[in-house]
Amino acid sequence: MDIKLKSKIKNYLTGIWGIEILIFLFLVPTIFIGYYQALNNEFVEIGAGTFDALLNKEKYIKGMIYYESKDISEYIYANTNNLEDISDIKYDNERFIGPSNYSNIFYILINKKTGEYTTNDQDLFESIPYESKTREEVEKKTEEYLKEYDFVSVKIDNEKINNYYVKINSDNLKKGNIEDYIEIYYRHPSVYFYLIKTESITAKVLIGATILTLILFLKLVVNLLFYRKNLHLEIRVFKNLFYVLKYGLKYKNTRNKILLSFGIAIGVILIYLYLVAGIRNENILVTFLTRYPFKGTLILILIPLGTVLYSLKKSLDISIINDGLKKINSGDFDYTLDDIGEREVRELVENINKIKTGYKIALNEQVRNEKIKTELISSVSHDLKTPLTSIINYVNILNNKNITEQERIDYLRILEKNSRRLQSLIEDLFEVSKLNSGKMKIEKSKLDIISLIYQGVGEYSSLYEEKNIEFKVNSNAEEIFVDLDGKLISRVFENIIVNALKYSLANTRVYIDVIDKENAVEVVFKNIANYEMNFNAEEMFERFARADKSRNSSVEGSGLGLAISKSIVELHNGSINIEVEGDMFKIFIILPKQ
Structure with a gap:
């Protein structure tokens, strides 16, 4: 049995429902009158x-x-x-x-x-x-x-x-x-066949109603004793009736159906009673109506009423949903359709609300992407223009014959530095573009991830020696072999290690925890920042995002390191996240073992 169906059955059995109480209150006097009429005549x-x-x-x-x-x-x-x-x-x-x-x-x-x-x-x-x-x-x-x-x-x-x-x-x-x-x-017994059938049905209905009443009584008693909190006194049938009566005449489609349905129902009742009621011995329903006029009249009223209610409810639901869609189409994305109707209609409403929410998210994402593109163009222009302007200026100075040889050497050194910076920036841009285009191919092999981390620490820890930053690597295993592209994952660790050196408070430690799990390896970098971290952690993965928020920072960098790292980790079907606790900056990398 479907899990959802089991849950619905359990929810029904362990609760008290308004319709059950109404049915019980209706059945008790009806059964009493029925037995009295059936046994005392x-x-x-x-x-x-x-x-x-x-x-x-x-x-x-x-x-x-x-x-x-x-x-x-x-x-x-x-x-x-x-x-x-x-x-x-x-x-x-x-x-x-x-x-x-x-x-x-x-x-x-x-x-x-x-x-x-x-x-x-x-x-x-x-x-x-x-x-x-x-x-x-x-x-x-x-x-x-x-x-x-x-x-x-x-x-x-x-x-x-x-x-x-x-x-x-x-x-x-x-x-x-x-x-x-x-x-x-x-x-001849055939004269009584219809009457026997009518009376037999009445007897069976009484017996069935009695059994149902006993079951309802036992259910109500048990739930009052053990599940009293699960009480639902709302009666959906009456709710639907009031719902149709309240909104049905508002819409042309349902208004016409209400008038037509009631007209047809009344016409059928009148025609049936006046034209067929005389044929008692040949019609089981007329026989029943003749013998039980009150019950028969009640049935004749309730059947068309229930039919009209059932048919109009769905038409009315569609009309209300259509009104809601018009509001959404007009741009009111904060409007939410009410959870109305039967299961199929509720599913339709739920799907429409999901589509609306998805469209709203997509629209916001599009606006955000447009904003990022604008910022990207501005950032690229700024980051390319700065070293390029410097190169042009120093080239012009070098063309001046009045400078000394020592000045020429110093200017050439500055030119080389800015050229390398420009080269690094362009290479990072190409790498980001290649990673995001989906054309980057990774070549995996079994590698010890702990060795890669030590290799990165050993290669770059000598940078910023004046800050006296110490690295501490902790692991719950001596070796952890994972299928990785060594070159790309090394780039991830290098970017994070260099960032830690750039932005860590002097005379502090950078902790690298490597945790071997059953299906994955988690690598956590933690360092104390030398600036106030008042940024959104997710924004740090955007292109050209920099923690210090200043383009004039003395700390060099393209702002593409974390964006590149995120793309590489995702190529390995992993995940990377940032958390900030006070001055503590944490990066979590999870890489699957296969």
């Missing part, structure tokens, strides 16, 4: 309750036949004086109905003593021989007929049980010789 007593439809379909169908036989029983009893004389309806041909009409309830009344019978089912009437006079023969033929047509029947002996009409009117009826008759009511 006349249908439960006769075996036609909601859970009977789920658990025992045959029992449910018999219960419904028993219940729905009330009207036809009332007709029979009214026309036979409570079964005093069934001959009044025996030959009433207008009441004969064929078994193909499954929507009606059929009946047969049988006299227990004489075998006399009457029925409203013509096919059953014709299947029983007229000369059959015994109760057993009539019952046998009836059972065969019911089995042939797959009818479900309810048999009432009028001794232990009466029909539903008699049951509910027993106090007002003269029972007379009712006990002399057997009543059989029957119907």
